[in-house]
Amino acid sequence: MTVLELRSLARTYPGAVPVEALRPADLVINQGEMVAIEGPSGAGKSTLLNLLALLDTPTDGDYLIGGRSTRGLDDASRARLRCETFGFVFQSFHLLTSRTAEENVALGAAYHGLDPQPALDRARNALQFVGLAERAGFRSELLSGGEKQRVAIARAIVADAPVILADEPTGNLDSASSDAVIGVLERLNRTGVTVVIVTHDPRVAARTTRRLHVEDGVVTDRTSASQQQVVQQQPSQPGYEPDRRNDRTAPRAASRASSRVTWRAMLTDAAASLRSDRRRTARLIGVVVLSVTLALTTLRLSQSARSQVSDAFDAQRNRRVAVGSTLGGAVPAIDVLTATDPESLRRVRSVPGVEEVLALSTHIQVPASAQPGDLTNKERLFGIDAVPANTSLLVVTGVEAGTTLKDNQVLLGASAASRLGIGPLETSPTVWLAGQPYEVVGIVTSAGLRTEVETGVIASLSEASRLTATESMSLEIRVVPGAGAQVARAAPLAWAPQYADFLVVAAPPDPTSMRETIESSVRAILLTLSVVSAAAALISLSNAMSTSVAARTGELALRRAMGARRVHLRSLIGYEAAAIGLVGGLLGAVASVLTVLVVTIAQRWQPVIDPWSLPIGVLGGLVAGAVGSLGASRRASRIDPASALR
Numbered sequence: 181m182t183v184l185e186l187r188s189l190a191r192t193y194p195g196a197v198p199v200e201a202l203r204p205a206d207l208v209i210n211q212g213e214m215v216a217i218e219g220p221s222g223a224g225k226s227t228l229l230n231l232l233a234l235l236d237t238p239t240d241g242d243y244l245i246g247g248r249s250t251r252g253l254d255d256a257s258r259a260r261l262r263c264e265t266f267g268f269v270f271q272s273f274h275l276l277t278s279r280t281a282e283e284n285v286a287l288g289a290a291y292h293g294l295d296p297q298p299a300l301d302r303a304r305n306a307l308q309f310v311g312l313a314e315r316a317g318f319r320s321e322l323l324s325g326g327e328k329q330r331v332a333i334a335r336a337i338v339a340d341a342p343v344i345l346a347d348e349p350t351g352n353l354d355s356a357s358s359d360a361v362i363g364v365l366e367r368l369n370r371t372g373v374t375v376v377i378v379t380h381d382p383r384v385a386a387r388t389t390r391r392l393h394v395e396d397g398v399v400t401d402r403t404s405a406s407q408q409q410v411v412q413q414q415p416s417q418p419g420y421e422p423d424r425r426n427d428r429t430a431p432r433a434a435s436r437a438s439s440r441v442t443w444r445a446m447l448t449d450a451a452a453s454l455r456s457d458r459r460r461t462a463r464l465i466g467v468v469v470l471s472v473t474l475a476l477t478t479l480r481l482s483q484s485a486r487s488q489v490s491d492a493f494d495a496q497r498n499r500r501v502a503v504g505s506t507l508g509g510a511v512p513a514i515d516v517l518t519a520t521d522p523e524s525l526r527r528v529r530s531v532p533g534v535e536e537v538l539a540l541s542t543h544i545q546v547p548a549s550a551q552p553g554d555l556t557n558k559e560r561l562f563g564i565d566a567v568p569a570n571t572s573l574l575v576v577t578g579v580e581a582g583t584t585l586k587d588n589q590v591l592l593g594a595s596a597a598s599r600l601g602i603g604p605l606e607t608s609p610t611v612w613l614a615g616q617p618y619e620v621v622g623i624v625t626s627a628g629l630r631t632e633v634e635t636g637v638i639a640s641l642s643e644a645s646r647l648t649a650t651e652s653m654s655l656e657i658r659v660v661p662g663a664g665a666q667v668a669r670a671a672p673l674a675w676a677p678q679y680a681d682f683l684v685v686a687a688p689p690d691p692t693s694m695r696e697t698i699e700s701s702v703r704a705i706l707l708t709l710s711v712v713s714a715a716a717a718l719i720s721l722s723n724a725m726s727t728s729v730a731a732r733t734g735e736l737a738l739r740r741a742m743g744a745r746r747v748h749l750r751s752l753i754g755y756e757a758a759a760i761g762l763v764g765g766l767l768g769a770v771a772s773v774l775t776v777l778v779v780t781i782a783q784r785w786q787p788v789i790d791p792w793s794l795p796i797g798v799l800g801g802l803v804a805g806a807v808g809s810l811g812a813s814r815r816a817s818r819i820d821p822a823s824a825l826r
C-alpha cells in the first residue's frame with residue numbers, strides 16, 4: 181500500500197518577491213484513489229504535483245510515502261523512491277519522436293534494471309492494455325495526439341508503478357481522445373493504481389473519485405458525497421499485469437528494482453539516441469573527424485617535414501669548413517710560402533670529402549682608384565689562388581671557374597666596384613692600386629660567409645702579398661654533406677702539418693647532433709600546432725555536445741522523472757560520446773592518412789605512413805569524445821526536471 185501523506189508541506193520560490201506557491205498543506209492520498217487537482221492558472225497545481233512526484237523539494241513540512249519520510253533524502257534515494265512509486269503522464273506527451281511506440285514504452289522499464297528484450301516484451305503488454313498493440317512498431321511522431329498520450333500512459337505503467345501522476349493529460353486533446361485517455365486511466369485505477377490528475381477540465385475532474393482545489397497555494401478538498409460513494413462502491417478489477425515471461429535477467433523481485441540500468445539497456449538506449457537524430461550525430465562525428473584528422477595530420481606531416489628540413493640543411497650551410505691563421509703576433513703563424521704552395525693545396529684537395537678549396541689571403545688596405553695618381557681612397561685587398569668552380573665559395577661574373585689571375589689582373593667586389601665607379605666589364609676597365617694599373621676581369625657578386633670579400637679588391641695570392649702586408653691566410657673548403665667534421669680534422673694537417681696545432685678551424689657542428697637539434701625544433705613547433713589544433717577542435721566538440729544536450733533538456737528531464745539518477749544521464753552522454761569518438765576517430769585516421777599522402781606526394785616528400793595511425797586515431801577519437809563530453813554530461817546531470825517538464 182503506497183499512501184502519500186503531506187504534513188504541513190509548503191513550497192516558496194525564492195526571489196526579490198518570494199512566491200508562496202504552496203502554503204502549508206495537510207493531505208492524505210490513499211492507494212487506489214483517483215484524484216483530480218483543479219484550480220485557476222498559477223494557483224500552485226504543478227507545484228503540488230512536482231512535490232508529490234519528488235521532482236521538487238519542499239521548503240517546509242514533510243512528505244511521507246508509504247509511511248516513510250522523504251525529508252533529507254539525497255538525490256539517488258529520491259530517484260530510487262520516485263522510480264519505485266510513480267509513473268508520469270504529461271500534457272505534451274514527452275515522447276522521443278523518432279523512436280517507435282514500443283521503444284518509448286520500453287524506456288520506462290529501462291531504469292528498473294531490465295534488459296532491452298524483456299523491457300520490449302513488457303512494453304508490448306502495456307501497449308495492449310492501452311489498446312495500441314497494433315501501433316507498437318510505429319514511430320511515435322506518426323501517431324495521433326490521443327494515441328501519443330496512451331503510449332505515454334503505457335510508458336508510465338510499464339514498470340508496475342503504484343501511483344500515476346498526470347499533468348493536464350487531456351490538455352492537448354479533442355474530446356474523443358480525452359475520453360479514451362481518461363477511460364484508460366479509469367481502467368488502471370480500477371486495478372488498484374492511484375491516479376492523480378492535474379486538470380482544468382471539469383468533465384475530467386467529474387470522472388475522478390476525489391477533487392482537490394488549489395487556489396493561491398491553498399489546497400482544499402471539495403470531494404462531493406456522491407463521489408465518495410463511488411469510491412466505496414468501486415469493485416477492484418483485474419487489470420494491467422506486466423508480462424514477466426522473459427524477465428529472466430530481472431526476476432520479479434528485481435523487476436521493481438529501482439533506478440538501475442543494465443549496461444545492455446544503456447548501450448541500446450545510446451545507440452537509439454544516436455540513430456534518432458542522424459543530423460546531430462553526423463555533426464558531432466564530423467567535429468571528432470576534424471579534430472583527429474588535424475592532430476594526426478600535423479603529427480605525420482611533422483615527421484615528413486622534419487626530414488626535409490634536415491636534408492635541406494645538409495645540402496646547404498652544413499657543407500663549409502674554414503681553416504685560418506693570423507700572421508704575426510705571439511702565435512706561430514703559417515708562412516705565406518707554405519700556405520700558397522700548390523702542393524699543400526693539392527694535399528687539401530685530396531682529403532676525402534673535400535669538393536672545392538679556395539685559398540684566401542687578407543691584406544692591409546691599399547690605395548685604389550679609377551684614376552691614375554689618386555692615392556687618397558683605400559680598399560681592402562684579398563688574394564686568391566684561383567677562381568673556384570663552386571658557387572657557394574665565390575660567385576664571380578666575367579671569368580671562368582679555374583682561372584688563375586695574372587699579376588696585372590684583379591677582381592672587384594661588387595660593392596667596391598660601385599664605390600669606385602668602375603664598370604661595366606665589357607669596357608675592359610682599369611683600377612689603379614698603389615699607383616699601378618690593373619685590368620678588372622671580373623666582379624665578385626657573392627663570397628658565401630666571407631662577405632667582406634664583396635667589399636674589396638681581389639688579386640692573385642702572389643700579387644696581393646707583393647702589394648701590401650698579409651694579415652691572415654685561410655682556406656675556404658666546401659665538403660660533401662656530412663663530411664664537415666672529418667675534413668675539419670684532416671685539412672690543417674694536409675695544408676701545413678708543422679702549423680696544424682695553431683690553425684683555427686671553423687667547421688659545421690657535428691651533423692648528427694645538429695640534425696637532432698633541428699629535428700627536435702621542427703618537431704616541437706609542429707607538435708605545438710597539433711596540440712593547438714586538437715585543443716581548438718576539442719573546444720568546438722565540447723560546445724557542440726553541450727548545445728545538443730541543451731536541445732534535449734525535455735528528454736533528459738523525462739528520464740529523471742522516470743527514475744534516472746544523475747549518474748545515469750552522465751553515463752548515457754558518455755556512451756553516446758564514446759560511440760561518436762570511436763566512429764569519428766576511425767574516419768579521422770583514414771582522412772589523415774589520405775591527407776598526408778596527398779600533401780607529401782604534392783611536395784615530393786617522403787611520405788610517412790604509420791600502421792599505428794588507425795589505433796591512435798580511434799584512441800584519439802575516444803579521448804576527444806570523453807573530454808568533449810565532460811561539460812555536456814555535467815550539464816545533463818544538472819537539469820532540473822521540475823522546471824524542464826513544466
Ligand SMILES: Nc1ncnc2c1ncn2[C@@H]1O[C@H](COP(=O)(O)OP(=O)(O)OP(=O)(O)O)[C@@H](O)[C@H]1O
Binds near residue numbers: 223823
Ligand atoms: N521556479 C519558479 N520560480 C519562481 N516562481 C515560480 C516558479 N515556478 C512557479 N512559480 C510561481 O508559482 C506559482 C504557482 O505556479 P504553478 O506552476 O504551480 O501554477 P499552476 O497552478 O500549475 O499554473 P498552470 O495551471 O498555469 O500551469 C505561480 O505564481 C508561478 O509563477
